[in-house]
Amino acid sequence: MSKQNFYQQLQAEVKRIDAAHTTKREEVIIDGFQFKPSVHALIKGKPFLVFNSNDYLGLRHHPQLVQAEHQATDQYGTGPGAVRFISGSLKVHRDLEKALAKFHHRDDAIIFSSAFAANLAVLFSLIKGQSRDSLVDDSVIVISDELNHRSIIDGIRLANLAKEQKAIFKHMNADHLRQVLQTNVGKFKRALIVTDGIFSMLGEYQDLKKLRTVIDKFDDQYELGVLLVVDDAHGVGAFGKTGRGTEEVSGAPADVLIGTMGKAFGSDGGYVVGEQTVIDYLRESAATYIYSNNVTPGTAAAALTAVKLLDTTEGKKILQSLVDNITYLKKGLLKLGYQFAVQSTHPIQAMLIGDTTKTKALKQALHKQGILVTNINYPVVPPGRDEIRVQLSAVHSRADLDQFLKATQTAGKKLGLI
Ligand SMILES: Cc1ncc(COP(=O)(O)O)c(C=O)c1O
Known part of the structure; x- marks a missing residue:
């Protein structure tokens, strides 16, 4: 008997999680930011647009x-x-x-x-x-x-x-x-x-x-x-x-x-x-x-x-930029033919894909085009409600949002989503 036996049990549990494709520990490592504010990350030297952060106002680089x-x-x-x-x-x-x-x-x-x-x-x-x-x-x-x-x-x-x-x-x-x-x-x-x-x-x-x-x-x-x-x-x-x-x-x-x-x-x-x-x-x-x-x-x-x-004039402007960005992206995605899982006015916008494999494929395709989003799959959401979770920030520029829309259009067409 030894603690090695216990560690084997832990290893078996990790393997079970991996086999169920619910692994969380494969985290992307962000080396830094290409330029500030924070939505332009660098991963292994390559620039990525961040659409999966809770830094909704872009304040962490303020x-x-x-x-x-x-x-x-x-x-x-x-x-x-x-x-x-x-x-x-x-x-x-x-x-x-x-x-x-x-x-x-x-x-x-x-x-x-x-x-x-x-x-x-x-x-x-x-x-x-x-x-x-x-x-x-x-x-x-x-x-x-x-x-x-x-x-x-x-x-x-x-x-x-x-x-x-x-x-x-x-x-x-x-x-x-x-x-x-x-x-x-x-x-x-x-x-x-x-x-x-x-x-x-x-x-x-x-x-x-x-x-x-x-x-x-x-x-x-x-x-x-x-x-x-x-x-x-x-x-x-x-x-x-x-x-x-x-x-x-x-x-x-x-x-x-x-x-x-x-x-x-x-x-x-x-x-x-x-x-x-x-x-x-x-x-x-x-x-x-x-x-x-x-x-x-x-x-x-x-x-x-x-x-x-x-509560300053600048703060109010930042909040307004966030609202404008949410409105712009929602409109753009609807125009492309995407649907949302719910109607939301929050910076979290859930694109309804409805299929686990296609949701993962869309996330990967966006990743290849330099965009970070989160895929949320069954069992976190009910079957048929798989989604791509997009998180907007006040500091996304129009160019950032357009790049996102272009990438979702290209990938969506290839995958037969739109
Ligand atoms: C509803 C809710 N409560 C609490 C937390 C945890 O927040 P913190 O990172 O400050 O612990 C989160 C973070 O994801 C959350 O979504």
Whole structure:
């Protein structure tokens, strides 16, 4: 007996994944960027146009963010030094929290090393409380959209709830949520509803107004009410006229909102905004905040600059460029004869191909023509709904978009897609 036997089991699992063609570890290595901004990557010296990045506003090369990062690194050093309750908060971390709270019109914010870490802690803390002796009542039912992100699923798993305390509502179906809430009136003291804001496979958004209407009706039918928790990682910064995300587009707020600084804000790290009581409670209970380092000072400074930038004239222009690019590309693809999996106004646009082999072939053909996109195949999407996921950025130029359209035309014709 030896650990080699265990390693063989791990190897067998990796082989199984490879055989199922669901390998994720064959990552392209981007050596650098041909020129800035960031949509012109270099891979083994060859230029590629990036259409699969979450850097929706192209901020990761913005001179102000880069300068802020350098300055903060000079001032505070490269790392946070320790977790905040031990070493104290660096001012830049607190400034970022204040800016995020202001941006989202909330009392306060708390930042984490990532949105994934935020979700794990927020869900565990709000479901379970901070310890076995916690005052938080655990007579709770958690109701989750059926297509929620893995970090939400894992956050709920961590709470180790009994089977009857977990329910799923049909994807983006407020009516079904109402039925689930109705069925459970009187069985639990409180309910926690959790959903993605933007569902990143298709770029569709949860209509928070519809959910809010249902939730508010049930709030006084549960002794401790009904809470709406929304993870809008792909929405914040990138969606809505002023970049306030799914809340802005839906016209209704979450009770607790989770975001990331690692996508539209061009930096890294996660955050939660909400009422002061909730944020104070999270600062006392969120394990991935208390026992894990926060983002580096440079990262926090870059994010702070991005959050402030969004409300300037330049920020508004950047957001408008993103909207213009989405409109232009959608129009162009429709003209070529492509269809979309859903109607979306988000920078994620899903070209419906509907066939696994052809989807992979299109991705490869685009790759050969210097374009990076993501193919999304069954079982991630239902059979017959295979898609090419295109992610737009405000810093794609018209020439970039035209190059994309030309490449999809050439490849699509060859593959008999259009
Ligand atoms: C809905 C959702 N939540 C959380 C995350 C994780 O964000 P982060 O990279 O900040 O951990 C993602 C990233 O893909 C996401 O799509």
